[in-house]
Amino acid sequence: GQNIDQPTEMTATEGAIVQINCTYQTSGFNGLFWYQQHAGEAPTFLSYNVLDGLEEKGRFSSFLSRSKGYSYLLLKELQMKDSASYLCAVRGEEQTGANNLFFGTGTRLTVIP
Amino acid sequence: NAGVTQTPKFQVLKTGQSMTLQCAQDMNHEYMSWYRQDPGMGLRLIHYSVGAGITDQGEVPNGYNVSRSTTEDFPLRLLSAAPSQTSVYFCASSSLEQAYEQYFGPGTRLTVT
Numbered sequence: 685g686q687n688i689d690q691p692t693e694m695t696a697t698e699g700a701i702v703q704i705n706c707t708y709q710t711s712g713f714n715g716l717f718w719y720q721q722h723a724g725e726a727p728t729f730l731s732y733n734v735l736d737g738l739e740e741k742g743r744f745s746s747f748l749s750r751s752k753g754y755s756y757l758l759l760k761e762l763q764m765k766d767s768a769s770y771l772c773a774v775r776g777e778e779q780t781g782a783n784n785l786f787f788g789t790g791t792r793l794t795v796i797p
Numbered sequence: 798n799a800g801v802t803q804t805p806k807f808q809v810l811k812t813g814q815s816m817t818l819q820c821a822q823d824m825n826h827e828y829m830s831w832y833r834q835d836p837g838m839g840l841r842l843i844h845y846s847v848g849a850g851i852t853d854q855g856e857v858p859n860g861y862n863v864s865r866s867t868t869e870d871f872p873l874r875l876l877s878a879a880p881s882q883t884s885v886y887f888c889a890s891s892s893l894e895q896a897y898e899q900y901f902g903p904g905t906r907l908t909v910t
Contacts, residue, residue: 688839715897726887726901727840734897771839782847783828783896784855787839 820888
């Protein structure tokens with residue numbers, strides 16, 4: 685089966701750093717993804733990890749440990765516009781040509797002044 | 798490029814009615830998929846396609862049909878709407894070469910009474 689856990693809600697202060705954790709148990713592993721979703725909008729791609737380690741992209745970084753079934757998304761220099769839900773997703777067993785993702789329930793981040 | 802487009806944005810149906818949610822992409826992506834998003838639950842895969850003429854079931858396919866006659870279009874049909882199908886529906890697409898990034902449409906908010 686598939687199981688992805690992430691905190692339901694987090695609050696952080698503008699200008700600070702926040703880390704959103706994600707643990708997963710899946711049948712097969714072919715990549716971990718983070719998406720951002722503002723209220724009432726579509727998810728947008730943030731990052732992708734398939735090997736262990738840290739991937740950095742501007743203010744956002746994502747870390748993966750496959751042996752621990754663990755990832756985190758790190759947001760630096762928080763801005764008010766970063767208030768959104770952050771979705772952790774795993775691509776499981778590779779099916780020919782498929783890009784099927786299994787999503788967690790998302791973490792709603794609120795940035796306060 | 799319009800990206801991924803979905804119509805309608807909002808729809809109200811009565812129990813038992815049928816309808817088709819439209820999805821189109823202009824990026825020549827091979828992979829297309831439909832997800833539903835419900836409060837407290839992650840995005841769940843309904844059906845997906847890896848190319849014209851090829852479709853397969855996802856996690857929650859019951860009550861839905863799809864077809865893929867062209868690369869661009871991937872409509873989702875509700876055969877006999879039920880209140881349990883009240884949800885926000887997202888269509889997504891990606892290329893097979895850059896399968897790590899999926900592009901989501903703006904969503905269709907469906908209410909079944």
